[in-house]
Amino acid sequence: MMTILLHLNHSKPLYRQIADAIQKQISDGELKPNEKLPSRRALASHLQVGISTVQTAYEQLIAEGYLYTRSRSGFFVDPDAYMFSIQMKNCNPCPTEKIEATSSDKQIIFSTRGVDLTQFPFSTWAKLSRQVLSSKREALLQSIPSMGLSALQEAIASHLCAFRGIQVSPAQILVGAGTEYLLGILVQLLGASKRFGVEEPGYPKGKQVLRSNGTSVIGIPMDTDGIQIDELEKNGISVALITPSHQFPTGKVMPIRRRVALLQWASEQSGRYLIEDDFDSELRFHGKPLPSIYSMDVNAHTIYMNTFARTLAPSLRIGYLVLPKQLMEKYQNSLSFYSSTVPSFEQYTLVQFLNEGHLEHHLNRIKKRYQQRQILLKTILKSHKLSPFVQIYGDSAGLHMLLEIHLQCKEQELLDAAKQEQIIVSGLSSYYDNLSTANALPYPCVVLGYASLSLEQITKGFKRLLDAWIKFLP
């Protein structure tokens, strides 16, 4: 008869103590495969516990695969149970690898990512968050429609109407955890077998997301107006991902004639689509932005895409699509099994934020801030001896601009010289898929993001950058 030490005051229930002890004897090889265990009655009497306690222990061990039972003949050790010796170890606290920050204080990164977080209306957002927490309660826990909370769809539709003159039915708006997620959904909606055309140079993440979702992605060269339509044709493109309001990274605004021509291209074949990434359109410094391609499209071949990551904060993870009606229906039929990827809490808070007009205020405030940075950069350039050799492009909107450097040097030399002075900028060629196209550029170009830098950092950093390039003067 097996011996089991029972602790009656132990926090572990008796049946579990019995089960654990049997388990240990199996693991240790004391109980052999197919060996018969004592009957419930016998073990109960031996251990001086109730039969039902032993019964529970045996049932538990059967469920766990340690024992099996043959009706009327008792309980036996499962022949596979020895495999449990591949067992979990005791849990020690796992070592956590910490990455040390390596960037020194001196280093200044003119990154195109990031926004000026000091401007985020945190107290407003926090106030609204608290209101949502106390007023919504149960509603916060309900599952959300696949395309997003209808109140948020309505608030975004009103925002689009007021800010971009785009008139849509709220039901066409698909809210998701950022434009990267939404691009993946678009691949599923349009079909991964389609050929996607992206601007060359263009937004690297867009290409990565599309490729990672299994599509074939072709970089399409641009002329002065934007992506070239004959190249779309030549490459058999069905879906073109474009940034007409403020091309990334050149900052160009696509003129009306190319917009119309793209719509014409899209309407020529069914299944052709434009994905209009309208990021930065709300951050235009002068005048009104051009009407969106979406709002010019009478044939429903344009998908509009935008995000609150650049106007509010990247960590919020809320982007949205406006789907043409037939795609909205296709989504409802084939993809609405997906749960909404944005927590209801953020959705409700954003509804309040939009409906109370805070985004409008916020946009006005940050536009001023970003423009101030641009003016500072231009002022610094003007008084610098490199001024005649540097041409600025793409400064009508957004969080970055392009410097075309009219000096006898290569892009890499410019980046290296900057890096020696601890200034990190990116070269235009890194936004190209096809390096030979990039190498054919008449002048080297540098992409300058300034959104997340302070005025002081910009002053110091840009001077240091220009000084670093003096050595290339003729």
Place this chain on the structure above:
Amino acid sequence: MMTILLHLNHSKPLYRQIADAIQKQISDGELKPNEKLPSRRALASHLQVGISTVQTAYEQLIAEGYLYTRSRSGFFVDPDAYMFSIQMKNCNPCPTEKIEATSSDKQIIFSTRGVDLTQFPFSTWAKLSRQVLSSKREALLQSIPSMGLSALQEAIASHLCAFRGIQVSPAQILVGAGTEYLLGILVQLLGASKRFGVEEPGYPKGKQVLRSNGTSVIGIPMDTDGIQIDELEKNGISVALITPSHQFPTGKVMPIRRRVALLQWASEQSGRYLIEDDFDSELRFHGKPLPSIYSMDVNAHTIYMNTFARTLAPSLRIGYLVLPKQLMEKYQNSLSFYSSTVPSFEQYTLVQFLNEGHLEHHLNRIKKRYQQRQILLKTILKSHKLSPFVQIYGDSAGLHMLLEIHLQCKEQELLDAAKQEQIIVSGLSSYYDNLSTANALPYPCVVLGYASLSLEQITKGFKRLLDAWIKFLP
């Protein structure tokens, strides 16, 4: 000379009024393609405004594609500008379609989706949310590492260790906006060309997500132990998605021998993987759950998947994967361009919730609640004359169980009879891909979810359900 009515007290700036007026004249056809505009000086003097105001208006119109300029010869109407007559209409409030709730009060849905939201520790969550809002501030706005906040990775690793005896490095944990999103990421990580095997019957959403991501998905029949390994072989499966803790929807627990055999199968070829969906493992009613397959796997062929949607609330949208080390590295190399899909706010709040032990308390509380519902269901069944004809399966854990109905009728007849009494249940066959396999079941089965129903609804609803089936008695 064109006539433009200027409102000097208007809120619109002068240059914009000039630009708008010119734009209107172009749209109305008063200014023709390639027609020359008055010089800046002439128009300024005519309108009695500064030259720079006209200059700004002209520049804006060039940016917008209405005008073009030839150096030294002036400003002209862009020949494409007429296309702007495809213009945005004035924004009227868009009609919002509201869907009327159609379900009457009498209808009771025994859904497998949904959880008991009345048990959500709302005040704790709200308290922690408020703390996070006031203590984290700037940190909330920073972008989050692609795999998730490291504090959350650590908290989940500790939770896995304490609750499931799974020892992982926090760096292996990938946090994402729900398991649906994470399955999509897994397709990208493992390759869409792989053949995925799913349990037959199985979780419909899992199949939908995998198929929608372009993989070929095969329903693999199960025997009493679970998914059949010879069928995995026969169908050339590389990746098997399984629910060993509490098979969905049959509720079976996979015994140790099948777990070991699956690990053996996975280790036989490189590129083979098990995706262990461990949902419901924390909601086991009796004893400890079986060790996870992940923790038994010495060859790193198992990906562990779980969610907080069923233990906390579906609207939180937080799931996670534990990636074996080589897949974690592959993710870092090829997919870490993705931004984290879970807002930092939810991540920080969940960190606090886990670290302060609230999940543990919550799990204990809801387990009692769900078990109470099970006991109620069993008690009702016991005293009902259908009792000898109804066999319950899958009641060891989770939020649903299976009723096998030993009556001379078809599944559809059971569902129809229930529906006539306004009781909605789902048939087991709806979880099958291959209906002929479903039709070969010896008895019709009904899947009974009870998590989101009150005790009163269960009492009423289950009696009505059983009564509806009395007519099938022999």
